[in-house]
Amino acid sequence: MNIDNLLKWGTFTILVIFFLPLLWLGQDAFVTIHDNLDSDYLYLRLLDISHTAFDFNSTIFNVMNGLPRSAMRSGINLEVLSFVVFEPFTAYTINYLLIHLIGFAGMYLLLKKHFLPNPNQQVIVWGTALAFSVVSTYMVHGISSLGQPLYFYAILNFRKNKFRLSDWLIVVLFPIYSFLVWAGFFSVICAGIILIYDWINLKKLNQALLAAILSTGLVYSLVEFQLIYSFFSKAYTSHRTEFNYDLLMPLKSGICFRETFISFIKTYYHAGEFFTIFIFIIALISLAADKKFHQKRKIISLLLTILGICLFHGFYRFFVQGLASVTELPKAFQFDRFYFLLPMIWYLLFAISLDTVLRWKNGFLLTILAIFIQLSITLNSNREFLVNLDKMFGNPLSLPKEKTISYRAFYAENQFGAIRDFIAIPQADYRVICVGFHPAIAQYNGFYTLDSYQNNYLLGYKHQFRKIIENELAVDKKMKEYFDAWGCRAYAFSHEIRADILYHKTSKAAINNSRLNIEAFKQMNGKYVLSSVPINNAGEIGLVQEKVFDDNDSFWKIYLYSTTTKN
Template identity: 40%
Template sequence: MPIQKNHIERRLLIFAFLALAVFVSPLFILGENAHIRVHDNLDSNLAWYKVLAESGQLIGPADAVIPQIINGQLSRNAFGTEFSLIVWLYALFPPMTAYALSQTITRVLAFIGMYLLLKTHFLSGKQWNILAINVGTSLAFAFTPFWPSGMLSTLGMPLALWAFLNIRKKEKMRKSYLVLTLLPFYSSIVLGFFFFLTAMGIFWLIDVIRTKRWNGRFLLSIVFMTLMYAIVEYRLVYSFLFDDEPNSRDEYFHARLSLWRSIRLTYKNFIYGHHHAATIHTLVILPVMILALFIIIRKKIWKKERTFILLFILNIALSAWYAFWFYKGWLPLTERFHFLDTFNFARYHFLRPLVIYVLFALSLKILLVTPWKRTVPILVAAQLIVCSLTNEEIIFQTKPTFKQFFAEDQFNEIKDYIGIPQEDYRVASIGIHPAIAQYNGFYTLDTYNNFYPLTYKNQFRKIIEKELAKNKTIRIYFDEWGGRCYIFTAELGKRYMFKKNSKKRLKNLELNIKPFKEMGGKYIFSAVPIDNAFENNLSLERTFESSSSVWKVYLYKAI
């Protein structure tokens, strides 16, 4: 009988890995013709990796700068550590190949981590239905959308928790420490693991209070992983300790929501989640969790299902914490302690993918001892289908492909038309992301980065100050965040992806070209025509289109 059950488990695992291969296959088959996420991906990180790889500063010193962006005022440290594997993927492979490999690594390890966690610590057993729950839940978890450059920052948490729980029980010590050693090389502490490690610290403290034992090996493992991150993220540590120059984060302001809006955001996050830590739990998992809770209440099995109850409460608490981080009641504290504004503590909700999928598995286990047990395979299959439909090739079908977005042929034509070395002049963009120009080797005055000198932000603001004065939305967006150091216009607002079929025109643009020219600016790439270009001391040089691009670029020269 055990042989038969091992056979079932092996077949389920083979199915899971084949499903993962199919899920990531469009990235390898379509290559640059694949559709992938634009927001916080094509519009930023992918261009950054290419710029960094070509800058000669990939392993540069702490005081090095990247000359191609904002006149060399962007620190090398703003691009993250060279100890991160994702940086080397983009240095060694073409960008789209690196992206496909990164997606594959992340999703495979996400599956393995969740499967080991459930099998070892939550749903042990060789019954076929338990095996199906463990494999199905883990596969659905691995299918969930995640922020690509975050790598294993959220999807690696199950693997880390598996390791910590092993060490807590003094089991599989070598394998567990190997996991804690390697994970920091393919994840980010500020985009996930700071919050996970502090949660582990709270877990350890609760253990101490409950058992009246210190469990030094568990505490030591938390300290060890924290130190590993300090080594890997040494640039971040250096900037935090020694870089006292005011930067764009110093003007970040987050506490603006009323009590009622914070309550509404709690509900919204609990029901729908957040795109940077997507859980895809609304249609299937949420009803299953509520049904499981109802069964627990009806059968009065609180103690038996204590883990489920605690995780369900934690799930609600994480949504509330996320929403109320933006509550204006924080103002007295943020005014006194500036770091509460510069560091995004709302990201504790990044723990929710881990919590929700463990809850899903526990919910299905509860259903196994009820008349609902026959629905368990159907529910697992339903969640797999729902998650598979979030494949980038499906949900971003209306967005530009990688090739269409970066439009290399079109921007090479622009470069050839200008005819002088790219490092000898500066450009900025209107209606399209500056990452496109950066990817194509142009030196840009604009950028998308949330860690650059405040003096530069104020200098750049002079170019667009009249436009900001006309539109409250873009003024608040730039002044109280400023991560997108773009040429914003009142007429376009917070929109920066105008395709070549757009009918939009700029009729009343008011830019200050003098500071633009003083900063080295010579050309503006605009995705829309500027009717009053002459009044802005701009001259239309030529219009560029390409069948392999979704943009129509109007090349304006500052005169």
């Protein structure tokens, strides 16, 4: 078997191993909760169960007594469509496979066509594409991160005026499988920088490249027209207008340098987190050893780009506070998300630096070793893969239960179905709040919740909901600042339990002195409180315990309280 076949079969084998735990475990697999199952993933589910995925001028009543449809993601998106066509976990699995495979294909094409085209460099191309494809990224962001190489593969084809129909398809379809606010804006900006750089140097505007960039921007505008229109028309006042950056982002240079350093050594978790020190070391070695000027220039350019993105992210709070008094735009849109480009740039740096290593004596073996080390580092940063690999082999993990909870146990469909049947009232006719666990779980199971984790909702609703928890906030300064200065998590907070802990069925926690304002809750059509911990003073605040629900497949024990006794 020749080297090319070894590379292909080796890559195929490792990708199968990477995908196997999720496919094997199904809904018993662990899926990231933070900013995923508790929110963004649930938004995809909500659009389906509320039948508003393609209803662009509606209200989603399942959440917060009516959330404007424009506050949610566009229905002109492949991920949204997949959740309409398939069951939620099936859609998750399909997208998971597609996103990582697109990551591999994109990096392979980008390197092979534009950076390392020689046949003897193929070991770097295959190995780098493989390591990049297993970066831990959020499925709910589509190809916003792992799709960057494919997009810039097409952009560079336009730059060289060697484009084909497939390149037009890439630049047009990229906006339909990614998101403007996460990566689209920043991808277009970077492509525009390439256009302007060439225009200045060559004294000629590349019309094909300009057309490709404009096409991407136009499709994003069509896909996200609701979001764009609602912002500029001020269709409603968002709770984000009350973001208090003095509390959220204190102007301390030490904090800014720390954020810069963290994003440099391990990128950013939303974009795809992995440790970068080994790549940095390889780059420095290559920079010192290689005598070719163009090689040094590439490495230095990539390192400076990475450093610039990290510095902008780290010191972004200065930028925000500087503009906060002039415009609300920085509150509505995070301009520091160039960090979605970091995984691609780091792996480009890795591949180009390895080209130096490959030319050394025994360079092939050293290159294979370096790829193996970086692949191991990246896989070790992918907690979903590690947890599910252990689960597949039945190995107990020394992690808290909430760190390994399965998809099935988290959403607990049987248990919440039993609660729904016990209440025996159409779910649209009453509202609930959740204590000790994420409202996303109740929403996933069809309950209409007053509490929610939303990135964008009505400011007036924030003030109304605050009345329910105002007494709790009054006795907890940090919780008060957290809600008032940010407010995306409009939760039924309690000063007696932590908001960042999931209280499972064997937890000993309890609430003895709840201060929830049940009268304010009832005024918002609230009738039931679902709690994962007992509320021992329920009667004192106007609640009646109806029943306790448990289920073998569930992570939770749910205490059901009502504002009136069940008929």
